[in-house]
Each structure stands twice: as structure tokens, then as C-alpha cells.
Amino acid sequence: MSESTRVVVVGAGAIGSFYGAILKRAGCHVSVVLRSEYEAVKAEGFQIDSPLGDLSYRPDGVYRDGDTPEHEADYVICCVKVLPSIDRAALIKPWVGENTRIVLIENGIDIEREVADALPDNPVISCLAFIAVSRVAPGKIEHKAFGALTMGAWPEGITDDCRDIAARFEAGGIDVKLSEAVVGERWRKSLWNTPFNPLSVLAGGADTVTLLDTPGGEDLARAMMAEVCAVAAADGYPMPESAIDKNIAGTRKMPAYRNSMALDYLNGRPMEIEAILGNVVDIAHHLNVEVPRLETMRVAFSMRDVLAEKQA
């Protein structure tokens, strides 16, 4: 594949803009499709402050939802938030041609199926981002730390497509771990996210130190992690017992940290409850695994949604 690999980033928030910058740096032709902040990005491009250097760039194309592509993309990179209210497949479909590979850089469990079902003829590459990055103003991104991707073909395996796009991310300066079982990788990330993210919100937007210092807090987090392990194992992705200890010890070592869902909550933004928690509970039901603690949180959030709809 030539240097002129065409990439379209759909959902160019903090994550999408950052990985777009990496691919731009690697010599790709990078266009972005924006839902908001179109004017700012069209006029000024992205300003990205990063420990990797100045990653600021002007995309080769700046589009809005509903625009029509001029060329077929080699890769559509989907970085849209995974929310029941957002039809991700419909958002990316206009940018997906016969030979386009779909790359998802998104959080959650079982978030590929919906896209793969709607676009069955295009390969799906599933990625997890380990990164601290945030949008500070329209078009302005602050990359604080990390950036590595874990990547695999969905539902499994490592294809030439994976190797190709991984090489481009690496050429742009970030580490990529290729995985034969990306769903298992999602379960490993879920081991932390599925308990801690929603719990931090139910606790009013609490940070990790507050969660673990509360009497009963660590025990509850561990019990929720054990529920995630049980579902993952039933789904075919067992994790070692030691994974829970390691996660707790790692969390204890970090300074007080507010996860992305806590920040979404505190800033009144929609939260990826279904992707991170609800889908785990659904899989548990399907596989007859008891997850009373996760289910309590999930239903509490569903109640909030029902209440919000009534009050809307």
C-alpha cells in the first residue's frame, strides 16, 4: 500500500483527532468527519499538544455528517462514542466503500457486532486505546500520556490488514500490540472499567482513591471484578485469579484518578453505560451467570434514563 493510504476518521473528538494526527505523521491522507466543531477545524485544523511533540495538523479533508466522500477510503477509523442513541453503522456507512477496512477505536464489550452486522462485507479491526487525552477547546486537544493501541481482527485473528494499519500507527510514533483474541483483550480492560467506571458515577463522580478508601469499597470492587471474570470465562475468555489482585494493586499505586465516565458524568455528557456495563450484564444473562452487583448498577442507570425521558 502506497504512502497515499486514505484514512477517514469518523468522530474526531479527542481520541479520533489524536490517532488521525498519528496517521498523518505516518504519511497517510487523513480526512475527518465531525459532528460538531466543524467550523473551527475547517479554519484552523487541530492543535495538539503532546509529549510526542507538536502533533497539530490540518486534515486533508474536513467533512460534516451527510457530506459525500470524493474518494473511497482505505480505512475508516471510527472513534464515535458508543451510545444507544447513536447509530454508529449509519454514521460510517457513507464513508465505507467496497475495499474499505473498518477500524474501531472504542471502549466496551461486544461493541463490534452492530457495525459488522450492518456492513458485513468489510473487515472490522477492533482496537483498544490506552491513552490520556482530552479536548480543551474546539479543535484543541491535550495529549497527556500513553497512546498504545491493542488491536486485532474481529472476532479473532491477526490479518494482513491489521499488520498494515498497525505499521502505520507505529510509523506515527505509537506502540501497537497485535492480538489474536481482541475480544479477550476487551475483557481484560473490562475487568477494571466495568466495575470502576459506573461505580465512580453512582458515588457522585468519585476518584479511585475515594472508591478504594471507603469502608467496603475495595471488597465491593473485587466482588464486581469477580463477576466480570465469571462472565468472561463463560464467554470463552478466562482470566487468571491474580488479575484482580494486580488491578487493585495497580489502582492503589496510581494517584487519585477520575475515569472517563466520572468526567462525562461531572460534565453532563452522555456516558457509555451500555457499552461498558450493560453489554456485560446482557452477556451474563445469556450465559446464565449471576452478576447481582453489576446488575444493580445497570438497572439503577436504566432507571435514571427512564426518569430523564419522562422529565424531558
Added chain:
Amino acid sequence: MSESTRVVVVGAGAIGSFYGAILKRAGCHVSVVLRSEYEAVKAEGFQIDSPLGDLSYRPDGVYRDGDTPEHEADYVICCVKVLPSIDRAALIKPWVGENTRIVLIENGIDIEREVADALPDNPVISCLAFIAVSRVAPGKIEHKAFGALTMGAWPEGITDDCRDIAARFEAGGIDVKLSEAVVGERWRKSLWNTPFNPLSVLAGGADTVTLLDTPGGEDLARAMMAEVCAVAAADGYPMPESAIDKNIAGTRKMPAYRNSMALDYLNGRPMEIEAILGNVVDIAHHLNVEVPRLETMRVAFSMRDVLAEKQA
């Protein structure tokens, strides 16, 4: 006992003022001890609008915390909210003499022990109020419906003291059910309150219809009720299986209803989490009963408290 039975109501909020009015109507000498709204009540007494008629009254004595009683009370009626931050025993102690009986009209499980331990020589009568009453302005109370008391000696039995004070409440116009096992009565009320009150708060202050209409909502409420039943049974107060069905059916029949804890939450007032939920979880731990759903809620609230303390 003569018509001049001396009653001191400590914590004359909506509940305390109402039952003070009932005892006043029955011919008792009724004084009140207030934490706030002293000036208004001292000047104007209580205005109480009620389906029972106009229950407005001027207490025979209006006191503040720290005042000294002029006479020994026959009954101290404690209607103080049950909160970890409030030392109820210390609040009522100045008003309790050698022959004073302590009457608790308060919500929750195992809320008597703290008072009984601090005042071991005075009998404790434990009451549950089934009433819809609220404070609408300083000294102004709206009694909307109901008012019956369930009452028994603590920890068990029906004493002459119970019969005596029950007769006065009845003379004032309300129904009293005397119970040989008031702790069992508390468990029966807890069957509804322990799941629904905290759940409504975690759901953002949701009403009963919202809670039960949410997908998974009724199942979760039933599973939490089953946890309460298991703890109550282990504590020596088994409830029939049908109790859960009856409570759910009863709730379904009611119009949308926000419970007192939901209202406390929405109005930024302290909530009786420990009395209604935490004590149940503590008893479950003590008796080795698994209560994963109740525990999830309890710890989430504890996390909120820890966060609030840090932010204070």
C-alpha cells in the same frame, strides 16, 4: 395515670409535631424541644392542616436543645431523624427522668439499641408511623393521609406502658396496633423501604412508577426484597414468600410516589441510609447472609459520604 400526663416531644419536625398534636388533643401536657424553627413555634405554635380537622396547637412548653426541663416527663417522644451524625441519646437524655418512658417514632432497623444502651434504666417503646405528613413552612405542617402507629416494647412484648400511651394516641384520634414483636414489624416495613428508598435515590430521585417500569426494575426490587427477607429470617423474623408479591402488587396499585428518602435527596437533606439500609447490611454480615445488591447500594452511598467529606 391522670389527664395531666406530661409528654416531651424531641425533634418536632413534621412527624413529631403531628403526634404532639394528637397527644395534646387527648389531653396531655405537651412540650416540644426544637433544633430549628424555635422562634416561629414559640410565637405562633403549630398550624396543622389535617383530614382529622384543624390540629393546630400551642405546646405547653417550647424548648431548645440545651434548655433544662422544669418537670420530669412521663413520656419522651423521640422523632429525631436517625443519622450517624446525630447522637439521639444525648438529645433526649436531659428530658429523661427516673420514671420517664422513651417512645421512639422513627424509621429503620435496629435503631433502638443505641438509645436503650445509653439510657438502660428507662423502658423503650418502639413505634412505626404509617403517615403522609410534611412541613411546608416554619411551624406549618400538612397532614395528608394516614397516621396509624404500630407499637411495641423493645426488644419485645406489650407492656402496660405501651397500652397506656397507645390509649392516649387513640384518644387523640389515630389507630394504634400493638405488637408483641415490634422488631418483626420493623422488618416488614423494611421489606419495602430498604430496597425502594435507596434505589430511588441512586436512580436520581425516581418515583415508584419509574422504578418499576424500568426494564429489570421490578426484578431488581424483588431480588433486593428477597435479600431483606433472608436477613430478617436469619434474625428470627421470617416473612412469608407472598410478602414480596403483595408489596409489589400494592406498589403497582399506588399512583407514582416519591418516598421520603427520594424527597430528602431532591431537597438536599440528610438521608437515613444507615438506619434503613446500612444496619440491614451490617446484620447480614453478622449473620453471614449474602446481600450483594443491598451491599452495592450501601457502599455506593458510603463512597458519596467519603467524597463529600473530602470536598467539605
